[in-house]
Structures are given as C-alpha cells and as structure tokens.
Amino acid sequence: MNRPLRILGIETSCDETAASVVLRETDGRGEILSDVVLSQLEEHSAYGGVVPEIAARAHVEALDTLIAEALARAQMSLSQVDAIAATSGPGLIGGLIVGLMTGKAMARAAGKPLYAINHLEGHALTARLTHGLAFPYLMLLVSGGHTQLVLVRGIGDYERWGTTIDDALGEAFDKTAKLLGLPYPGGPAVERAARSGNPERFTFPRPLVGEARLDFSFSGLKTAVRQAAQAIAPVGEQDIADICASFQHAVSRTLKDRIGRGLQRFRETYPDVGRPSLVVAGGVAANQALRVTLDSLCDKNGFDFVAPPLHLCTDNAAMIAWAGAERIAAGLPADDLSVSPRARWPLDGNAETLLGFGKRGAKA
Structure with a gap:
C-alpha cells in the first residue's frame, strides 16, 4: 500500500x-x-x-x-x-x-x-499488530468457544493442527465454577480460588496426553471435577480451593503435553526458522498459571512466547x-x-x- x-x-x-x-x-x-x-x-x-x-x-x-x-x-x-x-x-x-x-x-x-x-x-x-510478528508462527486460541492450535502461514492462509473434540477450555472453566458455586465469569473465579488451594489433593485426568494427534478434550476433566465434589459434599471453602487448584494443574499439564508436541511439529515443518513464536489468544490466555506453563515450555523449546495485552x-x-x-x-x-x-x-x-x-x- x-x-x-x-x-x-x-x-x-x-x-x-x-x-x-x-x-x-x-x-x-x-x-x-x-x-x-x-x-x-x-x-x-x-x-x-x-x-x-x-x-x-x-x-x-x-x-x-x-x-x-x-x-x-x-x-x-x-x-x-x-x-x-x-x-x-x-x-x-x-x-x-x-x-x-x-x-x-x-x-x-x-x-x-x-x-x-x-x-x-x-x-x-x-500479534502482528502488537509485536510486528513475521510469518509463520503458531497460535494457541483458548476461549469460551474455542480451543485450537493453528499454524499461521500468512493472511488468509491457516492450517488447524489441533482442536477440542468436545468442550472448549473456557467452557470447562465456566462449568467448573458454576458447579462449585463460584461467580460468573468462571475463568477468573477458578483462578482466584486456586491460589489458596492444594494442586496435589485431587488427581484429575489429563485427556489425550501422550497421543500423537494434537487435539484437546476437556469434557472428561469437567466430569471428574463434578464427581470429586459430590464425593466430599458438602464442600467447604478450602475444598473448593483445592478442587480449583487441582483442576488448573491438570489443565496446565495437558497443555504442556499438547502444545509441546505442536512446537516439535513446527520445528520439523520449518527447520530454517531460527527462533519461532507461539502466540496465545482468547480469554483463557489471561490465566497467569497457564501463561507461566506456556512461557516455560516455549523457553525450553527455543520459542518466543507472545501474549498480546490482556484487553x-x-x-x-x-x-x-x-x-x-x-x-x-x-x-x-x-x-x-x-x-x-x-x-x-x-x-x-x-x-x-x-x-x-x-x-x-x-x-x-
């Protein structure tokens, strides 16, 4: 132009x-x-x-x-x-x-x-508006309606590498919050409660971890949360905090596996890109615990972690x-x-x- x-x-x-x-x-x-x-x-x-x-x-x-x-x-x-x-x-x-x-x-x-x-x-x-990124790069979109890992090759040129086969991650956060009586929107409420919780108290499933495909699944994790809450009902404030912390920990470990495999695939696809970028977007990208997990994962794999401002x-x-x-x-x-x-x-x-x-x- x-x-x-x-x-x-x-x-x-x-x-x-x-x-x-x-x-x-x-x-x-x-x-x-x-x-x-x-x-x-x-x-x-x-x-x-x-x-x-x-x-x-x-x-x-x-x-x-x-x-x-x-x-x-x-x-x-x-x-x-x-x-x-x-x-x-x-x-x-x-x-x-x-x-x-x-x-x-x-x-x-x-x-x-x-x-x-x-x-x-x-x-x-x-990320091209905020950071001036050059193509190609990977994008993780995590919101109430979407959980996708997308290869961004150019304007109008996208390849979806992974998607949720059931619930989006944001939906799982919202439904977990509603189940535990936490306010809407659920994502921030679960994150706040998790800060004072024990992430090791409950062992929740990590769906699709270990599979070669890059898809996501959170429906089973949401069901496990409901079953855990019912098993110890009535739940107190500390119980809620522990469930939220354990839920968030399971999500972090799931993303670590799923995105880690995506980073490896990107390296294999574009071996000549010196230091590529993983961009995170969507409302769930505001979760600080998940950001720390992804930032550490990117650093370990030689990627730049790019997160636009929260707004x-x-x-x-x-x-x-x-x-x-x-x-x-x-x-x-x-x-x-x-x-x-x-x-x-x-x-x-x-x-x-x-x-x-x-x-x-x-x-x-």
Missing part, C-alpha cells in the same frame, strides 16, 4: 459490544487510535453464562453509541475511514446479525468497502479492524453487501470436513 489505512472495526460475536479505529502504516506497523468495549457481564451473571437473546438486544442498544465514541476518540468522521470491518462469524447468530448489518448499512451509506471478518482471524493476526486477548474490535487492514494490504477483495453471518466458520477452510456439518454450518 502506498498510503496509511484507517479502518473502523465492529465486534458483536458474543457478549462484548465493541468498536475501534486502527491505523496501519505503509511499512506494516499498526496503531490503535481508539478501542471501545462494553461488557455485558451484569446482564448474564444471574444465569451463569451468556444468554444469546439478551446479548443480541444489548448489542442493538449499545452499538451505535460505541461506534460514535470510537470515531470521536480517533478524532475522525466516518468519511475519513478507508473501510469498515465487521465480525461475520463464528459466534452467536443474533449478535453477528447486529454487527454485520450495522457494518453493511454504514458501508452503503458512506460508500466504503466492507470486510466481513472471521473472528478467529482477528485473534490470529493480533486484546479477549473479544475486541481492534483485532477486527486490524484483520481488515491486513486483508486490504494483502490485496484481498472487499466483501459484497450480500455476505451473510455464519454461526460456524472454521478458520482453516480445509478443516470443514473433519467433524461434518450441522444446521448452523461446519462443525469443525
């Missing part, structure tokens, strides 16, 4: 309503000019999880105001942005419709190109705007305004056949 790009990003895939303006310089450097995120934690906390209908209504009520705020903080008008990027999937379909339709309307009204962004691509490319690991619109800017810089075309939201949208198009299709699209 022969001039800087200014992109407006919109994110509404789950329970965060977000808008952002990002600048991409001609040399590839990026700068976040504004980043506005409205959390819906209070709306969903009473239910112990995200209620799709409530989330969609909250997006409708807040999105226009947030977009205006993002433009104001960036000190520019809609006419001054070069394009609009909106999350088109995967996610809760009601929320996706709100964000994508808003992006379409603004693009049509302002005569701007629209980029319908895969939410997972936003996570995959964030960019969770859902945000800056990563969506940046993904749009990257696609423009790579010469990829804008999307037609007939583009539809997708509740399911694998980042690796070749992975769609692995788990088949359902009413909402590919299950991969």
